[in-house]
Amino acid sequence: MIDRERLVRAHNVVVTAWHPSSTLSVGNGDFAFNVDVTGLQTFPAEHELPPRPVLVTDEHGVRRLPVREFDLDDFPVPLRTQSTWGWYATEPAAPYTLDQASTGYATRRGEVRYPDGLGPVPEAAAWLYANPRRLDLGRLGLDFPCGRVALGDLEATRVELDLWTGCVHARFEVLGRPVEVWTVAHPRLHLVATRVESPLLAAGELRLRLSFPDQGDPLVKDERLTQETVYGRASAVRTVGDACYVVRVATDGVIGPELELSTAAPALHATVAFGPVRTGDLPGFEEVRAAAAAHWRDFWTRGAAVSFGGSSDPRAPELERRVVLSRYLTAVHSAGVLPPQESGLVHNSWGGKFHLEMHWWHAAHFAVWGRPDLLERGLGWYGSILGVGRESARRQGYAGVRWPKQTGPDGRESPSDIGAFIIWQQPHPIYYAELLRLNGDDPDVLERHKEIVFETAEFMADFAEWDGGTCHLGPPVVPAQETYYPDRARTADPTFELTYWRWALGVAQSWRERLGMERRADWDAVIDGLARPAVREGRYAAVAVEPYTLPDDHPSMLMALGFLPRTPLIDLETMAATYDDVLARWDFRTTWGWDYPVLAMCATKLGRPASAVDALLMDTGKNMTLVSGHVPQFPGGLSVYLPANGGLLAAVAMMAKQDGFPRDGSWRIRHEGLGDFPSDADPSSGG
Numbered sequence: 001m002i003d004r005e006r007l008v009r010a011h012n013v014v015v016t017a018w019h020p021s022s023t024l025s026v027g028n029g030d031f032a033f034n035v036d037v038t039g040l041q042t043f044p045a046e047h048e049l050p051p052r053p054v055l056v057t058d059e060h061g062v063r064r065l066p067v068r069e070f071d072l073d074d075f076p077v078p079l080r081t082q083s084t085w086g087w088y089a090t091e092p093a094a095p096y097t098l099d100q101a102s103t104g105y106a107t108r109r110g111e112v113r114y115p116d117g118l119g120p121v122p123e124a125a126a127w128l129y130a131n132p133r134r135l136d137l138g139r140l141g142l143d144f145p146c147g148r149v150a151l152g153d154l155e156a157t158r159v160e161l162d163l164w165t166g167c168v169h170a171r172f173e174v175l176g177r178p179v180e181v182w183t184v185a186h187p188r189l190h191l192v193a194t195r196v197e198s199p200l201l202a203a204g205e206l207r208l209r210l211s212f213p214d215q216g217d218p219l220v221k222d223e224r225l226t227q228e229t230v231y232g233r234a235s236a237v238r239t240v241g242d243a244c245y246v247v248r249v250a251t252d253g254v255i256g257p258e259l260e261l262s263t264a265a266p267a268l269h270a271t272v273a274f275g276p277v278r279t280g281d282l283p284g285f286e287e288v289r290a291a292a293a294a295h296w297r298d299f300w301t302r303g304a305a306v307s308f309g310g311s312s313d314p315r316a317p318e319l320e321r322r323v324v325l326s327r328y329l330t331a332v333h334s335a336g337v338l339p340p341q342e343s344g345l346v347h348n349s350w351g352g353k354f355h356l357e358m359h360w361w362h363a364a365h366f367a368v369w370g371r372p373d374l375l376e377r378g379l380g381w382y383g384s385i386l387g388v389g390r391e392s393a394r395r396q397g398y399a400g401v402r403w404p405k406q407t408g409p410d411g412r413e414s415p416s417d418i419g420a421f422i423i424w425q426q427p428h429p430i431y432y433a434e435l436l437r438l439n440g441d442d443p444d445v446l447e448r449h450k451e452i453v454f455e456t457a458e459f460m461a462d463f464a465e466w467d468g469g470t471c472h473l474g475p476p477v478v479p480a481q482e483t484y485y486p487d488r489a490r491t492a493d494p495t496f497e498l499t500y501w502r503w504a505l506g507v508a509q510s511w512r513e514r515l516g517m518e519r520r521a522d523w524d525a526v527i528d529g530l531a532r533p534a535v536r537e538g539r540y541a542a543v544a545v546e547p548y549t550l551p552d553d554h555p556s557m558l559m560a561l562g563f564l565p566r567t568p569l570i571d572l573e574t575m576a577a578t579y580d581d582v583l584a585r586w587d588f589r590t591t592w593g594w595d596y597p598v599l600a601m602c603a604t605k606l607g608r609p610a611s612a613v614d615a616l617l618m619d620t621g622k623n624m625t626l627v628s629g630h631v632p633q634f635p636g637g638l639s640v641y642l643p644a645n646g647g648l649l650a651a652v653a654m655m656a657k658q659d660g661f662p663r664d665g666s667w668r669i670r671h672e673g674l675g676d677f678p679s680d681a682d683p684s685s686g687g
Contacts, residue, residue: 002305002672005164011324013161013628018151020047020076021626021639024161024168025346026185026192028295029335029374030084031274032345033140033192034077037159039170039181040194041079042141043151044213049076049347052636060550061486065634067589070621074635077628079139082345083190084336085276086135087352087408088243092127099395100124101415105476105489108465112396114476117415125415132408134341134352135240136213137274138247140192142181143209143260149174161628163328164300165293175205186288187295191273193288201263208261208270210249212238234259235278248273250282299331303370304673306656313666315617318625323652325629326645327369334362334642335374338381338409344642346630353408356425357480360432361594361643365650367435368675376436382429382452385411393459400458403429418485421478423463424497427504429456431678434507439675446515457508460501461526471529473497480556481542493544495533499560499569502530506567506684527684532569533560539578552590555582555598562601562654566680576606583611588620593631593644596623597651604651604660612660613667616651653677 015022018037025034036043055063068074100121104111117125159170170181179198185191200206212225224239234249236259249255251270253263261270269285283291306323308316333344339354340362359378366374382403388411389401396402404413405422413420433449436442464471472492478485479494505527509519534544540557541548549557560567561575579602588595599615617623623644625631631644653674654660661667 002307002670004300004305007305007307007309007320008163008300008324011321012163013325015159015627016157018046018154018157019072021072021630021632022628023047023077023079023346024159024628025329025332026161026166026168026183026292027332027345028185028187029331029333029377030337031082031185031190032332033081033183033185034079034346035159035168035170035183036079037154037157037170038142038172038179039159039168039183040141040208041081041139042143044079044139044141046151047076047079049078049639050074050636053634060483060547062483064590067587068635070624072626075626075632075639077626077630077639078347080345080347081137081139081192081274082134082347082352083137083274084338084345085190086137086243086245086274087132088135088241089131089133090127090241092131093123096121096124096127098128098413098415101128107475108467108472109397112476114396114420115413115415116417116420118417119415128412129414129416130351132351132410134348135243135245136348137245138238138272139211139213140194140270140272141209141211142179142196143207144175144205145207146175146205163324164296165289166296167289167292175200179206182285182289184285184289184292186283187292189273189283190275191271191282191288193269193271193283193285195267195269195285197267199266201268202266204262207263208251208253208268210247210259210261210272212247233282245274245276246278248275248278248282250284299371303327304368304653304671304675306652306669306671306674308667308669310668311666313613315613316667319613319617319652322625322629322645322648325625326648329629330362330365330642330646330649331374334646335366335377337377339363339378340642342643343638343640346640349638350406350414351408353406353414355406355419356403356428357405357422358594358643359425360428361597361647361650363646364432364435365646365653367432367439368653368677369649370439370673370675372436372440372675375432379429379432379436379449379452381409386451386455388412390455393462398459399462400460401452401455402426402459402463403456417488418478418482421476421485421488422480422482423473423477424480424500426456426460426463427500429453430504430507433511434678438678446511450511450515453508453511457505457520457523460505461520461523464501464526464530466529469529470531471526472531473501479543480559481550481554483550483553484543487545491543491545493531493534494542494556495540496556496559496563498530498533499564499567502527502569502684503564503567503678506682507678510683524684530569533557535574538574539581540574551582551585552587554592554595555586558582558598558602562603562605563598565678566605567684568682572606575602579603579606579608579611588618588622591620591622593622593633593641594647596644597647600651600660601654604655604658607659609655609660609662612651612655613662616648616655
């Protein structure tokens, strides 16, 4: 058996020299508190994001980020406090509607309106895109009343994240005296607790301070804070835009009028809770630390584990580090009751909204790593917006439920000339439900999720359009390889989406059969009638129209094998040639962090284990991993990128169980508790 504690603690994060990228996190999936080298949020200005780079337009009319070499200094990781419940919206100038941000596009069934942001009311598109957005709930940091302490004054710094207990322990020297800080988040409540020890406390030269930074939003006309303090307890009500939430503080010290916490003792304890309402008494530091330790011990022992100990390949320790840290980070940032934003609960990207096509990369791995409950937590949200999804489909003339691409808790699509046309998020809920069926022991899973599965399939079957005896996807459509968005009005039949459509409709049919229902003849007609992926010079094209394959962004053709099981639409020899072509001519500087797991999973299905490992650990800027385990993508917008972490875990699980590592003795793989991905049996046949 794998010694779980030894495996995990071998990869505790230790930082001995400050860097703006070395932010650490504590949290529980619905709440996260991100800290600097002091173990708290003491120097937030030094961790702020740089300005976003100006987009450039290439010869194909694609607006894209400028390509630049990886530089660690480009990726400060901010000190935010975020939650799944904390959202706000600004006041619109008028009651905007999505139709005001929409225009019509020709389809084989007639005109369909899409919220492309190019509609008759530009102000509507701007407001609907920006709102709602996620709150930064507050800062808890060390404060030096003398006012003369800067980050550079800290000496002998050392901060460690103990992954086994979920506790950050920092120590350093300042003003000639030692300081120690322990910080931990509660495993269920939205609160953080800390213990500070230093002679500076009793001397009046050190205290804690709770502050509320400006959201940095020029449209917020009113940020208000009212507070009351009584005997070591304080509460504050904060209003930002249309949001109003409560911050509560409990301490064994004294609370000042500006929420500064001080003591004449050598140690100071504090608990700070954030929530939409006041609920219950606040637990003390030791209670929170004990609860967190029990939670994380259970997390590491109840799920799966993979060890590479004893491998002779020099990359094995680094891969093991990435795996362990990715498990921690996705549990903190991607395991909540809402789908996560791409930057988790670290900092806002695209206003804090979640991108549903990315949800697979964030959370599908939970099911195969022995924690299907963590995937199912987020799946419940899909059920809550079924009505919104039905209305989105109805408004465009389709049956079933159309899932949005970029959205907040309300499920409303964000206007975009890219996102509104992306469709590969649509089959995802069927994939999630199938993962839960395969990897859980709950006999009610079919009954519980059948509505999501069948409503999803209903839209998919209706969305596919007949031309003679063949079914097509689009136009308009933007494939997973978003490079094609300028041609959305004529792009059709992307290889990956065709394959995903066929597979997911087949799974939906198999669910009907498992529930004693008859197969839908119209769904079978689409399954049998779907266009075959375009092949050019013996390789799968990205899409079925010119330009057939642009060698940048996501190599999404490869997702048709690996991400998906093998289907009758995919020929192994053609996919092998496609894989070789991607390696030979793709511009990997333009890729994203989950593309390397895509390559690894495809190589595994092709029987190329050495290529799978090489792909997963490719030495390129978008695949760099920070000391914290985060994978930065571009300056000023994505200093962390959780889809890369979740993708790595999915790929490693597949590789460990399906001969995805070389058998030449260079890799020694031990794994326990790993579950299953869908098999290569064709679900459309009822198998």
